[in-house]
Amino acid sequence: MATTTYLLVVWALVAADLLGTGLARPSAPVPVAAVGKAQREFDYFALALQWPGTICSSTRHCCAINGCCRSEPLQTFTIHGLWPDYDDGTWPSCCRHTNFDMDKISTLKPKMDQYWPSLYCSTSSTCFSGKGPFWAHEWEKHGTCSSPAVDDELQYFSTALDLYFKYNVTEMLATGNIFTSNGKEYALSDVIDTIKHAFGGSPQIICKKGSVEELRLCFTKDLKPRDCLTTSSMYKNLSKAKHCPRSISLPAYDPNAFLNSTLEILPEASNSGMYFYTS
Ligand SMILES: *[C@@H]1O[C@H](CO)[C@@H](O)[C@H](O)[C@H]1NC(C)=O
Ligand SMILES: *[C@@H]1O[C@H](CO)[C@@H](O)[C@H](O)[C@H]1NC(C)=O
Ligand SMILES: *[C@@H]1O[C@H](CO)[C@@H](O)[C@H](O)[C@H]1NC(C)=O
DSSP states (O other), X not given: OOHHHHHTOSOOOOOOOSSSSSOSOOOOSSOGGGTTSOOOOOOEEEEEEEOHHHHHTTOOSOBTTBGGXXXXXXXXXXXXXXXXXXXXXXXXXXXXXXXXXXXXXXXXXXXXXXXXOBSXXXXXXXXXXXXXXXXXXXXXXXXXXXXXXXXXXHHHHHHHHHHHHHSOHHHHHHTTTOOTTSOOEEEHHHHHHHHHHHHSSOOEXXXXXXXXXXXXXXXXXXXXXXXXXXXXXXXXXXXXXXXXXXXXXXXXXXXXXXXXXXEEEOTTOSSTTBEEEOO
16 A cells, blocks of 8 residues: 555544544534434444543643543553444434433443543533533434444443453554554554554544544444545545654653642632642
């Protein structure tokens, strides 16, 4: 494959309206006003994984929900979401009026806390209540569009976790002698080829200033590995900053760098436990 083709193996991520950062999925093509309107069945799933080393290095304030603020740095890919997508590069969103309910996934909570943390302090947009936790966003916007492959909230989150454990990206990369967190630069083409070989499908990789921000694995509706979309039309809309260069790294980060700062409770914070730095 020509090197230029690898440079196209990234996705359109436009301004993030959701988490107030450059990381959230672009706003869905279907406006929130269309909630409940029938949307056609999706074509495939993308399991979006985020690399905390890249995201956490821009952490400027801490709060209890932000995984970047744990005293031990996150050293593995964490889950962003399991997204139903269409083969034309668009995706359905907010398909059913089913509010996120934490009680339905209480059995999964320890694993979710560990492997599916928010990497921000801000709340996320939801379909029905406006704003909510990261998991509410993923379920309401994406999860509700996963039928008939996935029926309900518990199955949505457990399916994502199962795929995450079954296809361990850290281990897959190690088979190609690509080791995470050592700050070394790797050829983008080697990273892609290693995943293709170990996983059985081409991934999508999103970068931020040359560091891997997200890696996505794609699955058929019956959860078999498949290629993510790699046609050039998919990447035209990608902001230049999200393109991966030929050499990429998976950096580590040091939580002490921001944990040592003085934390102060923000009086007007919309959700409890919100902290901002004063220094
Ligand atoms: C993935 O594999 C790495 C390396 O063996 C291990 O440290 C990590 O815990 C695994 N992650 C999951 C989610 O199983
Ligand atoms: C790219 O942007 C154009 C114009 O803004 C839009 O019509 C098109 O649907 C977008 N393509 C994708 C794949 O998002
Ligand atoms: C933060 O504190 C830890 C432990 O006290 C220390 O090892 C580390 O060097 C400090 N980091 C910064 C950036 O001051």
